[in-house]
Amino acid sequence: MRILVIEDERLLATALKRGLEAEGASVDVALTGTDGLWMAQENPYDAVVADIMLPGVNGFQICRELRTEGNWTPILMLTAKDGELDEAEALDVGADDYLTKPFSYVVLRARLRALMRRGARERPPVLAAGDLTVDPATRRCRRAGNEIELTAREFSVLEYLMRRVGEVVSKREVLDHVWDYDFEGDANIVEVYVRYLRNKVDRPFGRNAIETVRGSGYRLAPGG
């Protein structure tokens, strides 16, 4: 479940990211409308949460632009104002739903779920590579019929690798997608998580799904 949050208030953006990720979503954050629009154009998200008031391109423009391009990803609009006008305009330009700040996280999640259910397109429910499967929706991981317990971070790292089976993924990329985009720490953290994952998904099964490509990163073997 990939979600794009376009929101310039970092506190809120981070809160949303954390919250949604805790439920198994893979969340990217854009801090400006310009960035957000580009990211939405570039990646296939399952939903977009966009503030209306944004630096650069505003939420309405993002919405209109995406729709005119034939991009029908569900969009949930946020705004600080609570005028009827905004709401009408939001729906006019093609947003699917509308939420007035301040809102409770629970409400946002509920609406978002509804949106995505409605927009339930052909989306492979589980990621699979050989006998290894990962279900972002239920946040479950199984291998050869055995359920594997993963922590939130572990799951996110594995999910990202699974989304790119076969490709070499650099530690930097993992960092960019799984950690906050402004994570300052050492890329060693990725090595550490790869070790945790290997201990859980590879070692017990005597397999080696996560390959190391020295100097480049890691690659999840297509066959698991």
Next chain:
Amino acid sequence: MRILVIEDERLLATALKRGLEAEGASVDVALTGTDGLWMAQENPYDAVVADIMLPGVNGFQICRELRTEGNWTPILMLTAKDGELDEAEALDVGADDYLTKPFSYVVLRARLRALMRRGARERPPVLAAGDLTVDPATRRCRRAGNEIELTAREFSVLEYLMRRVGEVVSKREVLDHVWDYDFEGDANIVEVYVRYLRNKVDRPFGRNAIETVRGSGYRLAPGG
């Protein structure tokens, strides 16, 4: 995918180089505007990322100069300032897009991809010469159906030769493109790597893809 990064902050330049290379791009770095302009004029890049504030020739000038020469390589401008003025001017002189520092790597990559896609120069994802193929995305190399394991350096050298199949490539050029731009050592290192490559991609197959052109350099035979 060849990308030129013109940026005087070495930290940033290195980060970009690493990141983009990790995704299979072949990245050259210029630390001054003068060098950058020259390199952009000399080599066919798929995209140029240029800082506006540079020692020597600045980003605007590079852009204008290339455009007036009829060079329409996509250019992405970077700047520390976030004035509207800069943005307008960047687009005026012919840049294709504009990014304000600090930016997240994810965003840069997304924009860059979009730019190159817009440039609609469909580039085959894998490089091939006869039965020898190299895939920068997965960092895999195969010959006659056999997977060949290459180290990071070996891969980069081979990739560079493959990008210029049929052409004679001097050791100096290989050094400049594959090693850090400030590599001080002996060009003999290239000979050493050519040997490693021959041992892996030629010898086992009884072929001779990498030809020596005495006095000039090496040439990758178009037929593999």
Next chain:
DNA sequence: GCACTCTTTCAGCAGACTTTCAGCTGCCCT
């Protein structure tokens, strides 16, 4: 407040990879 789990940092280590070097081979010229 305490116990617990999860996340992050850190420094040491082993091994893989890179680079250097000195001698050798073979081509080309006189």
Next chain:
DNA sequence: AGGGCAGCTGAAAGTCTGCTGAAAGAGTGC
């Protein structure tokens, strides 16, 4: 034939990367 190069080679030295255990730090639930 012999000298001068350019390129080739084997081996050793050097560097760097990724792996690991341990422990500190954050976050959560009781």
